[in-house]
Amino acid sequence: MADVSTTAPARLSWIDLPEAVRTAAESALGAEVASDVTQPGGFSPGLASRLVLGDGRQVFAKAINAARNPRSPGLYRREIEVMASLPESVPAPRLQWSYDDGDWVMLVLDDVDGAMPVQPWEPGEFSRVLAALEQLSDSLTPAPVTAMSIVDDLAENFRSWHAIAADPALLGRLDPWARTGAERLAELESGWAAAAAGDTLCHADLRADNLLLTTDAVMVVDWPYAVVGARWIDALLFLPSVAATSSIDPEQAWMSFRPARGADPDAVNAVLAAVAGDFLYQSLLPAPGNLPTLRSHQHEKGTAALDWLRTRIS
Template sequence: MGAETMALERLRWADLPEQVRAAAESALGARVSSDVRQAGGFSPGLASRLVLEDGRRVFAKAINPDRNPRSPGLYRREIEVMASLPTGVPAPRLQWSYDDGDWVMLVEDDIDGAMPALPWEPGEFARVLAALEQLADTLTPAPVTAMSIVDDLAENFRSWQKIAVDTDLTNRVDAWARTNLPRLVELESGWAAAAAGDTLCHADLRADNVLLTADDRVFIVDWPYAVTGAPWIDALLFLPSVAATSGIDPEAAWTGFGPARRAEPDAVNAVLAAVAGDFLYQSLLPAPANLPTLRAHQNAKGSAALTWLRSRIS
């Protein structure tokens, strides 16, 4: 199974409570006739293309805390961001949302596109990287209010420090990381100043959060982790997943990315160290509820990020 997919079976439309389905159908003005569950990602809730009785299609996602306690909060955060995205951003438009304190649901435009092929095909990758460069320009300064990456990831991006003070965790990272733990902790400590900025960043880019259309457009979907940060943050967070699922060299791609050419190398190394530490630390923890493949995915991305970092600082 690829690192970008999940094993848990998602909810179907019929699995949602009657009051949630009724509210959605009332807002949409038509009943749902069928649903097609979507692959990719790690949400254990509903993530389906819905066909309405009048022939329209929408995309819907819904969840409650019983499926995963953290997800409803992320959905609420995504609703706020998507409701305010400018029309020029290549993202689906939010049509309707629902929140009864237990179930949270989003209904968006259905994009007639497909996820990039894995392993990454060079042409599709080039399209996406070009789209990210345009996205950084469009979203600088941030057109919506969002949390700063410095605040959002303050706890996550001190993971090498956590590993260094825990003998069990130290023994579970690879030999190079164990030998270089003091250096990694020092690098990581500078990430906040390096990552700060006024660009709205998606902050969770992977193949399954991208849709490619037949007319060569690129759409970015799933925005629950959106933050403000430096204009090169999205590419830096994206490239480890590319390296983990293809033979594409992240450093070669990085040097061709416009915002990267304006970034200080030491700043990039600080954030990359923090990214690698976060993914590897998370991969060592028990799997969260209903997300059985998440830790393997985090390990693959963390290992790819660390390999990339080593090539930059060795």
Template sequence: MSTRLLWRDLPVHVREAATAWFGTDVAHEASQPSGFSPGLASRLTLGDGRRVFVKAVGSERNPDSPRMYRRELAVMRYLPEAAPAPRLLWAHDDGDWVLLVLEDVDGHEPALPWRADDLDRVLEALGRTATLLTPAPADAPSLVRDIEETWHGWRSLATLAGPGALAALDPWAASQGDRLVGLELAAPAAARGNTLLHGDIRADNLLLTASGEVVVVDWPHAAVGAAWCDVLFLLPSAVAAGGVDPERAWARFGPARDAAPADVDAVLAGLAGYFLYSSTLPAPKNVPGVRRFQAQQGHAALAWLRQRLEQPRYRQ
């Protein structure tokens, strides 16, 4: 997915700052290969036997990644104790390199393709999390604003990318261009709510523990919106991995039962457009696999949207 850095690749001054806080050297490193950050993402065993999870990146590695780490650092500072997330232990920011030290969670990612029992476990846990994180902390940013600023995929494909771009991506989408643009325009209002959302839940951002917990990691996209949005964002990646019927999974998620079908369609359309348009752009520096993954998620979201729009019985 991405080209990870190792502990030895960090600048000396960053490693020295971290080891000074550790109070001991690093004895062992286990790099975590999944995900799309081009920085360090490693489980470290320290010289005194403690274990921590460390992530770090600098602007030379990718110009946007330090900003995302800073945003995650801000989230970690206001995230409620009830959130099923690793706790922030320490952070370093020298204006270029950003390093976060977090609790190391003894868990594993869901297997892909998704197993039915793992998916049920995650859906149940995310339903509980939505309740725990409502109302959202006052410091959290708005999902509505994020959508207004970044979800313009169908409009961009229709205007900037040329008349054949949409047809090349998907013939059905090309036949529904005006409808998709209309749904995309309705997405910000449809996503309005007062729940703190993770905003980017996928299998590689979930850890399943032996005690039955579901821990959610990597929180830079956290924002306030409708309680059902996190699972709607999750399902396209689950479908792309194989073996998941999104509408059946959606029906098993508690907050989905309170969602207006038209709002779900609008947010799903906006998400599909965001992924598909993004997939046509040049790859970010040192993140070679993200555009392919966005295309997979975009096509999965679009197929689910088409299913919903063409077969109203699924709304029952």
């Protein structure tokens, strides 16, 4: 399955938002919304639209409440904190306005005149993105904003091999290599926290639909999962999605990534094991409401991460 889902979640339109939310946004923006165009990609079941204002300006807006997805409002609140503090040097849209009434949460950001990378990945665009990630790791080390440590944020997610190994029903749904090696993978995963610690601000959810290519930049959008960790974390989390949607070799790409050259291979393997376990475990759970394509996406990325890990430790 491609990162840019061909079966998008049912998203909200501008008119679907409560009148109070729409009125507050139009008042803050100083103009009425003349039209909205739902944007492709991603898994959000909320509003994700390019809004055209009555005075001709364009902005990007996203909004959701707990009824649409219980986790999303909290993530949007995290994103508001990060976007409000990102330095101008970071290639990301600027936050223009935010709204939070305790139920609905909304962000209004600069509209980016760009396009998502072509899928499957085209080598030239991929090389451009990987070079941008090197620059991003430089500009975000040390972290210029306060964010949660990756060690705290993913403490539960990144012990998934332990959960899988302890559940015969889940274990039986994995491929033979993973089934027979689950205990080894759980042991490998146990070292991820020390391996992932660092002082770099990481996006932590990079994939094709969170990137926009403009004529002169690679813009990084959607920052709700931002954490502080090792400077090579973003590339490690990104490459399984590339491998799942193209013929690009993740190990070859990894070896060409400058921050990866100083990384301890055992540390990398520990984090990669945790990433693979997390995606595969999540893919075995029932699908959450309003996110029909999420589990298949997680399966594709988990399988790609595990295949990559297998080449490194076999």
